Amino acid sequence: MILRTQDKDVMGMTIERPRDLPKVDELLRDSRLNNAKETMGYVPVREAVRGILDAARQFLVENGDKPHPDAAYIDRAVQAGHGAGGNLLLSAQSLITAVLQKLDTEAIPGIRKVINATGAILHTNLGRAPLAKQALAAVRRSSEGYASLEFDLEENRRGQRTSSVETLLCRLFAIEAATVVNNNAAAVMLALSALCRGREVIVSRGELVEIGGRFRIPEIMEESGAILREVGTTNKTHLDDYESAIGDSTAALLKVHRSNFRMSGFTGNVVEFKLSELAHRHGLPLIYDLGSGLISAELSSLLTDEPTVHAALTSGADVICFSGDKLLGGPQAGIIIGRADLVGKMAAHPLMRAFRCDKMTLAALEATLTLYLDPDRAKEEIPLLVSALYDSAALRERTEKTAAALAQHGIGAQTISSAMIMGGGAAPEVTVDSWALAVNPGTLPIFSLETRLRAFDPPVLCRTTHDTLLFDLRTVSEEEERLLIFALVDAFDREADPL
Numbered sequence: 001m002i003l004r005t006q007d008k009d010v011m012g013m014t015i016e017r018p019r020d021l022p023k024v025d026e027l028l029r030d031s032r033l034n035n036a037k038e039t040m041g042y043v044p045v046r047e048a049v050r051g052i053l054d055a056a057r058q059f060l061v062e063n064g065d066k067p068h069p070d071a072a073y074i075d076r077a078v079q080a081g082h083g084a085g086g087n088l089l090l091s092a093q094s095l096i097t098a099v100l101q102k103l104d105t106e107a108i109p110g111i112r113k114v115i116n117a118t119g120a121i122l123h124t125n126l127g128r129a130p131l132a133k134q135a136l137a138a139v140r141r142s143s144e145g146y147a148s149l150e151f152d153l154e155e156n157r158r159g160q161r162t163s164s165v166e167t168l169l170c171r172l173f174a175i176e177a178a179t180v181v182n183n184n185a186a187a188v189m190l191a192l193s194a195l196c197r198g199r200e201v202i203v204s205r206g207e208l209v210e211i212g213g214r215f216r217i218p219e220i221m222e223e224s225g226a227i228l229r230e231v232g233t234t235n236k237t238h239l240d241d242y243e244s245a246i247g248d249s250t251a252a253l254l255k256v257h258r259s260n261f262r263m264s265g266f267t268g269n270v271v272e273f274k275l276s277e278l279a280h281r282h283g284l285p286l287i288y289d290l291g292s293g294l295i296s297a298e299l300s301s302l303l304t305d306e307p308t309v310h311a312a313l314t315s316g317a318d319v320i321c322f323s324g325d326k327l328l329g330g331p332q333a334g335i336i337i338g339r340a341d342l343v344g345k346m347a348a349h350p351l352m353r354a355f356r357c358d359k360m361t362l363a364a365l366e367a368t369l370t371l372y373l374d375p376d377r378a379k380e381e382i383p384l385l386v387s388a389l390y391d392s393a394a395l396r397e398r399t400e401k402t403a404a405a406l407a408q409h410g411i412g413a414q415t416i417s418s419a420m421i422m423g424g425g426a427a428p429e430v431t432v433d434s435w436a437l438a439v440n441p442g443t444l445p446i447f448s449l450e451t452r453l454r455a456f457d458p459p460v461l462c463r464t465t466h467d468t469l470l471f472d473l474r475t476v477s478e479e480e481e482r483l484l485i486f487a488l489v490d491a492f493d494r495e496a497d498p499l
């Protein structure tokens with residue numbers, strides 16, 4: 001946009017002082033806003049006009065006697081939605097442009113699709129596990145119109161909202177009972193409230209962990225009304241530490257998986273099956289906060305330290321809680337499986353109403369779990385598994401092809417060996433050999449390239465080192481790969497020639 005000195009605006013005014021600014025209604029009548037009024041409605045457009053006029057007024061008050069000779073500066077200010085202009089350069093035309101740009105910016109939703117090339121497969125800040133297409137279809141089916149969420153179609157009466165997911169969980173894990181809540185934090189809270197309120201729960205000091213987002217075991221325990229009985233030391237807890245803490249007021253033993261950290265050196269903790277044996281000898285349940293909900297055998301052989309749901313069951317734990325959106329690769333949910341009497345108590349607890357899942361979650365979870373009934377299908381359809389189990393040779397080849405495509409645009413890139421990061425507070429120490437696309441910034445600043453990539457639509461997120469930008473393609477779809485190349489070409493062009 002070129003702004004000319006003494007530009008006469010559409011309403012026949014030169015805007016030099018605040019009082020020259022057009023009225024809200026006058027700008028609103030401009031035909032360039034018709035489209036916006038039709039698609040967004042009158043009120044948001046009127047608010048945008050007011051906002052731009054306020055900004056322009058303020059600019060004129062502050063800079064009224066200082067004509068700004070730099071047209072490019074004004075252009076950028078207007079583009080930034082500030083609606084500012086030097087007194088010799090401001091016109092109704094530029095105000096309308098600023099209004100349209102402000103409306104454009106505001107129309108961008110808060111939650112946007114991003115391209116995750118960071119190499120972290122489960123990124124809590126990026127929404128953890130992407131859903132399988134079957135899960136997406138189920139979400140759509142359940143929410144587009146009405147759904148039999150709590151309605152028994154055979155009996156023509158009220159049904160139970162989690163019954164189909166529960167049946168599926170029982171089938172998948174050969175267990176007595178299951179239920180589902182909003183997330184695993186809620187599952188643990190519910191277990192402690194429903195089974196241990198007012199009584200003691202014995203936990204190893206080495207497991208008093210904080211998971212991300214301030215989920216701290218001691219604090220959850222306190223909120224639940226259960227009394228924390230810490231045993232052992234930070235680095236070692238023995239079976240007899242638990243045993244000597246068991247008394248009349250003991251409600252349960254609690255095992256918490258150290259999801260996001262590992263201890264090394266002189267350490268020791270009691271294996272789960274010994275713990276369940278001890279609990280059962282005293283007529284107590286063992287509650288196991290497993291964290292991740294790893295089911296896939298293939299993924300388990302990559303993440304050797306990460307316990308599977310099956311292993312947790314074999315260990316004899318009576319109630320097991322895990323997330324739906326970590327290594328299971330489904331929607332955010334807290335899955336509770338175990339003994340029928342205990343799970344039943346939890347399901348009947350008043351907190352269950354506060355923690356219950358919505359129909360979209362239940363539909364997505366049902367579809368994801370259904371895929372696990374056929375492990376080969378799960379491996380092919382669940383994005384988390386596809387990314388984590390990506391064939392190394394295929395990834396290398398794809399990365400090399402992308403590097404070659406970038407070279408055609410004059411961007412230097414190589415395929416380098418790197419490491420896959422599980423992320424999402426799972427398997428913190430596991431490194432799986434991987435390949436990354438290392439893009440050479442040439443003479444351009446890495447920081448601005450990275451910023452430009454983040455400002456792209458859709459935003460592209462990568463890793464940076466002091467001298468390269470790193471892209472991991474295992475979490476990038478073929479379609480996203482094309483966008484990633486566009487984004488890079490665009491970032492290099494703009495950075496090399498900013499105006």
Ligand SMILES: *Cc1c(COP(=O)(O)O)cnc(C)c1O
Nearest residue numbers: 183184185211257259290291323
């Ligand atoms: C992740 C995690 C939680 C919290 O699960 P959310 O589903 O994120 O609420 C609780 N306990 C452990 C051990 C975890 O790893």
